Amino acid sequence: MRVLRRTLLSAIVALSACSAALPSSEVNLFAWTEYIPQEVIDGFTKETGIRVNYETFSSGEEMMAKMLSGSASYDVVQPPDYIAEALIQAGLLRKLETQRLPHLANILPEFLHMPHDPTQSYTVPYMTGTVGIVVNTRVVTEPIRGFKDVFQPSHAGRIVVLNDNREMVTWALYSLGLRANDLSPENIERTRPILAQWFKFVRVFDSDSPKTELLNGDVDLGVVWSGEAAILYQQDPKFHYIIPAEGVHEFVDVVAIPTQATHVAEAHEFIDYLLRAEVSKKISDAFPYTNPNGAARRLLSAAQLANPASYPPAGPRDTFRAIGKTSQQIDELVTDLKNSR
Amino acid sequence: MLTPMVLWLVLFAVLPMAILFVYSFCSRDDLGRIVFTFSLENYSRVFDPRYLHIMVRSFGYASATTAICLIMGYPTAYFMARRSEKIRERLLVLVMIPFWTSFLIRTYAWIQILKGSGLLNTVLGSTHLIAAPVEWLYTPAAVMIGLVYSFVPFMILPIFSSAEKLSNDLIEAAHDLGAGPLRVFTTVIIPLTAPGIAAGVVLVFVPTMGMFAVSDILGGAQVPLIGNVIQNQFLQARNWPFGAALGIVFTLLFAVSYGLLQRRPRWDRAASA
Numbered sequence A: 001m002r003v004l005r006r007t008l009l010s011a012i013v014a015l016s017a018c019s020a021a022l023p024s025s026e027v028n029l030f031a032w033t034e035y036i037p038q039e040v041i042d043g044f045t046k047e048t049g050i051r052v053n054y055e056t057f058s059s060g061e062e063m064m065a066k067m068l069s070g071s072a073s074y075d076v077v078q079p080p081d082y083i084a085e086a087l088i089q090a091g092l093l094r095k096l097e098t099q100r101l102p103h104l105a106n107i108l109p110e111f112l113h114m115p116h117d118p119t120q121s122y123t124v125p126y127m128t129g130t131v132g133i134v135v136n137t138r139v140v141t142e143p144i145r146g147f148k149d150v151f152q153p154s155h156a157g158r159i160v161v162l163n164d165n166r167e168m169v170t171w172a173l174y175s176l177g178l179r180a181n182d183l184s185p186e187n188i189e190r191t192r193p194i195l196a197q198w199f200k201f202v203r204v205f206d207s208d209s210p211k212t213e214l215l216n217g218d219v220d221l222g223v224v225w226s227g228e229a230a231i232l233y234q235q236d237p238k239f240h241y242i243i244p245a246e247g248v249h250e251f252v253d254v255v256a257i258p259t260q261a262t263h264v265a266e267a268h269e270f271i272d273y274l275l276r277a278e279v280s281k282k283i284s285d286a287f288p289y290t291n292p293n294g295a296a297r298r299l300l301s302a303a304q305l306a307n308p309a310s311y312p313p314a315g316p317r318d319t320f321r322a323i324g325k326t327s328q329q330i331d332e333l334v335t336d337l338k339n340s341r
Numbered sequence B: 001m002l003t004p005m006v007l008w009l010v011l012f013a014v015l016p017m018a019i020l021f022v023y024s025f026c027s028r029d030d031l032g033r034i035v036f037t038f039s040l041e042n043y044s045r046v047f048d049p050r051y052l053h054i055m056v057r058s059f060g061y062a063s064a065t066t067a068i069c070l071i072m073g074y075p076t077a078y079f080m081a082r083r084s085e086k087i088r089e090r091l092l093v094l095v096m097i098p099f100w101t102s103f104l105i106r107t108y109a110w111i112q113i114l115k116g117s118g119l120l121n122t123v124l125g126s127t128h129l130i131a132a133p134v135e136w137l138y139t140p141a142a143v144m145i146g147l148v149y150s151f152v153p154f155m156i157l158p159i160f161s162s163a164e165k166l167s168n169d170l171i172e173a174a175h176d177l178g179a180g181p182l183r184v185f186t187t188v189i190i191p192l193t194a195p196g197i198a199a200g201v202v203l204v205f206v207p208t209m210g211m212f213a214v215s216d217i218l219g220g221a222q223v224p225l226i227g228n229v230i231q232n233q234f235l236q237a238r239n240w241p242f243g244a245a246l247g248i249v250f251t252l253l254f255a256v257s258y259g260l261l262q263r264r265p266r267w268d269r270a271a272s273a
Helices: A002-021 A038-048 A060-069 A081-089 A102-106 A165-175 A185-199 A210-216 A226-235 A264-275 A277-286 A302-306 A326-339 B003-023 B041-046 B049-081 B085-100 B103-114 B119-126 B140-165 B168-176 B181-210 B213-217 B226-234 B240-263 B267-272
Strands: A026-032 A051-057 A123-136 A159-161 A202-205 A221-225 A239-242 A250-256
Touching: A026 A060, A026 A264, A038 A051, A038 A264, A038 A277, A051 A060, A060 A081, A081 A250, A102 A264, A102 A277, A123 A165, A123 A226, A123 A264, A159 A210, A165 A185, A165 A326, A185 A326, A202 A210, A210 A221, A210 A226, A221 A226, A226 A239, A264 A277, A326 B049, A326 B226, B003 B240, B041 B240, B049 B085, B049 B140, B049 B181, B049 B226, B085 B140, B103 B119, B103 B140, B103 B213, B140 B181, B140 B213, B168 B181, B181 B226, B181 B240, B213 B226, B226 B240
Parallel strands: A026 A051, A159 A202, A159 A221
Antiparallel strands: A123 A221, A123 A239, A123 A250
């Protein structure tokens, strides 16, 4: 018995010695799936010796739910704009020490001081994009200009849309001539008949990889993230990206540091690394969303910049604002509509 | 001897249920954090027709899956159990092999089989069984295929283990006493493998009822099942108290129906009568 105890003790001592010898610097990253290339993470660790623990989520809501559950402490999070706004309001994001982020100067001015972070003190834009229409022009030959042309009986069963309740309601709001943030209970109710009509024609609801259904040829039209559309266009230019005539909103995914972060210095170092032109270019290579990093854009090829899904004509566009409990009404509406199909 | 079992139960069954129970009476703030004020609102929402409707639908899917798994699984398990020991073990490994790959990856693989230009349509098309490609994917049929595929091993394994114990002497004795094949099957084989059938039915029905991934991936997220609704409350809608209330009602329904099933006259009692 005593031998056993001694062995155990020495094992514990050896283990703790081991952990002391390991580099203690690390950064706990919580980010979207399919958004940060492994090459970038490896490059950061190689250069700084800081280990990156990478955990992923697939919707802004999921990110917030996990962050608030407090089960893990993250050092860098990557929320979309409206989630970041809610987190800032609740005091859950830390003010960034901008002197530690010299490469913040690379960000184009139109992506700074946006409504979700008007003082530009909590977040740094990572990638931005729009949600628009993809058309397989080999199959669909008539002109598609907006949602009205997509959701037609002739396209029944040939459409994929994002499985994102707020997105779907937003498209219907635009069809009513309203704006993305006109989310009063009455306005949400007004989208019901429109969405009920649209849902009859939808074959798949998929937020994770709607490009797959289009590539497989199981559908010919999609309302998808612009980055997905850009990849489709790269693979085959028959996939056209169209900014819906009724209206379009812009999303900005940001990086930020939670108040509870324990590796603040490393977190700043990581964020500044992401802001470097050559690093940001690698992100664009892998995930061709709209890059808010001006210096990185100068490194992109002419073909990358000409991709209509990555770089659509500029325009003043709404971004989503924090909505609080309205998400419940939206969830009930969409559940109802899917239920009564 | 009992202590580890009790500890396990407390840690992994009682404690989570207790947390769920407390949450189900709470409300939430704008961000979705739990606010500890007593409320019955979540329970009144559970009995809203829209969610009852979804529960009934989920029940339908789960029952159909269980029935198909039983029809497919019983003969398979019985066949396996009647082989020599060596072959039996090999067959058992074959049933287990799929578990070596993640359930999600296997479900995604079905997309490749069921898609318009996929394996199934290619095979059917080349044998001229169908004139044009059939749209399998993103239909209720695809969801059923995915569910049966995922859960059929859970039917085979318990039936196999009770069929394995079934002695040939009893079957021979029944034959000697003049029973025909059907009579032997209904009065000897079924009653003696009933514990396996019961375990298989529970093991298939319960997880199918709560499943959400298959209807998302193979059903195109078109038709919500109760599992999808609950998952949505914890992630998209950020309403944990409501999700907890759904979970509690759901668990109670199971407990009550399981209890009722146990009270029914059992096969073996009927057999000995």
